[in-house]
Amino acid sequence: MPPPLHIRTYHELTEADRSGLGEQVGAQHRRVAERLAPVHRVVAVMSGKGGVGKSFVTALLARALARAGRRVGALDADLNGPTLARLLDARGPLAVTAGGVEPVAGTDGVRCVSMAHLLEDGKPLAFKGPGSDAFIWRGALEAAALRELLGDVTWGALDMLLVDLPPGVARLHELLDLLPAPPDVLAVTIATVESADAVRRALNAARERGARLLGVIENMAGPQFPGDAGDTLSREFAIPLLARIPFNPGDAMWQTLGERL
Amino acid sequence: MKFLCVDCDRQMTFEERALPGDGTLAATFKCPKCGRVMALLTNPMETQLVSSLGVEIGGRTVPAQPLETVRKMVTTGRDDAFEDGKRETGNVGWSSDAQERLARVPNFVRGMVKRIYIDYARERGITEITPAIMDSARSELGLEGM
Numbered sequence: 409m410p411p412p413l414h415i416r417t418y419h420e421l422t423e424a425d426r427s428g429l430g431e432q433v434g435a436q437h438r439r440v441a442e443r444l445a446p447v448h449r450v451v452a453v454m455s456g457k458g459g460v461g462k463s464f465v466t467a468l469l470a471r472a473l474a475r476a477g478r479r480v481g482a483l484d485a486d487l488n489g490p491t492l493a494r495l496l497d498a499r500g501p502l503a504v505t506a507g508g509v510e511p512v513a514g515t516d517g518v519r520c521v522s523m524a525h526l527l528e529d530g531k532p533l534a535f536k537g538p539g540s541d542a543f544i545w546r547g548a549l550e551a552a553a554l555r556e557l558l559g560d561v562t563w564g565a566l567d568m569l570l571v572d573l574p575p576g577v578a579r580l581h582e583l584l585d586l587l588p589a590p591p592d593v594l595a596v597t598i599a600t601v602e603s604a605d606a607v608r609r610a611l612n613a614a615r616e617r618g619a620r621l622l623g624v625i626e627n628m629a630g631p632q633f634p635g636d637a638g639d640t641l642s643r644e645f646a647i648p649l650l651a652r653i654p655f656n657p658g659d660a661m662w663q664t665l666g667e668r669l
Numbered sequence: 670m671k672f673l674c675v676d677c678d679r680q681m682t683f684e685e686r687a688l689p690g691d692g693t694l695a696a697t698f699k700c701p702k703c704g705r706v707m708a709l710l711t712n713p714m715e716t717q718l719v720s721s722l723g724v725e726i727g728g729r730t731v732p733a734q735p736l737e738t739v740r741k742m743v744t745t746g747r748d749d750a751f752e753d754g755k756r757e758t759g760n761v762g763w764s765s766d767a768q769e770r771l772a773r774v775p776n777f778v779r780g781m782v783k784r785i786y787i788d789y790a791r792e793r794g795i796t797e798i799t800p801a802i803m804d805s806a807r808s809e810l811g812l813e814g815m
Contacts, residue, residue, distance in 0.1 A: 415673055421671045421680045423680040425671060425680070425683070426682065426683040426727060426728050427670070427683050427727050429670060429722075433722065436723060501750055501751055502752070503751075503752045504751050504752065504753045504780060509735045509751075525750060526736075526746055526747065526777075527743070527745050527746065528748075529747070531745035533743065534743070534744045536743075537713070537717040537720075538692055540714075541714055544714060544718065548718065549742055552721060552723045552738040552742075553743075556735075557736075561735075
């Protein structure tokens, strides 16, 4: 048996390191923090459940806030299924300046950036790299893309930046890792018990990471989706049921919701 | 990631980096006391993992560009995604050969690459970018992956 190796450990080596990988990562975080410093509030719109209308809620809520005079940004964090740009009619190209990439002004002046601005129509988000074992690095690249959409876009002074998250909680965790402080969280559900199951997990994940839960929105309310997920989640998490949105809601619904945030 | 010369008990310092173009990476480190040099060789998956973090072994050679990782790594980017024309170019011109070469860079990343070459030329007082200047920039700045 070889003798034990008596060498200094990683943290005991403190000489200057030209690579400075830790410093490079620190600089990335500072870039995000500096970019978002003029943003008064970041609100993550999440669900945990797919197909409940997160992007629809995000877009219509953003427009209502903008019409009420708020400066609003909308970041489409659904990198693999981006829809926010179309919902806001925010069309590229994205202008690149010395300061960064400018968001596109969509309907009602909502400032939007989405992966849809960057991808060829109909093409999936695909990366360079070795084809085998792509699952190992793909997540890191998607997190890097989210970091750049937060930190390299000239969001400017905003009253609110709405971040439209994809289903699941993975991107929420990435967002929490990247932001200098946890965002406020708005949960969207439909009424079914299955949706409540998924949204409950997502709300617990957000709460465990220190995010403030603003409330829950029950979307597509009506006989098509029976259940009481909105009320159930509101009661369980002691958060308000901010709105029960029917199919084809009118403008007044969004205006009321915006006033409640 | 750090390297220790066990005999000297000294942290080895980064010397140089190369991207041979096959997805692998080579970086050399030297002991400041005894001069011993060792090479770090990564396979394509390991190289990709480092690239995915948006960091560079050996340190950054050019300032971070807007959406740099997205522009370098996404293969399905749309040609008309960006308008890169709003930035100061100074008095730097392009030879026709260099323009042809630049035109072969995919449009999705071309504006960013063009900016890096212009900044390289301006910092060195170069008024015309030629293919030779582009080669120098690629070598000096470690742009092999672009």
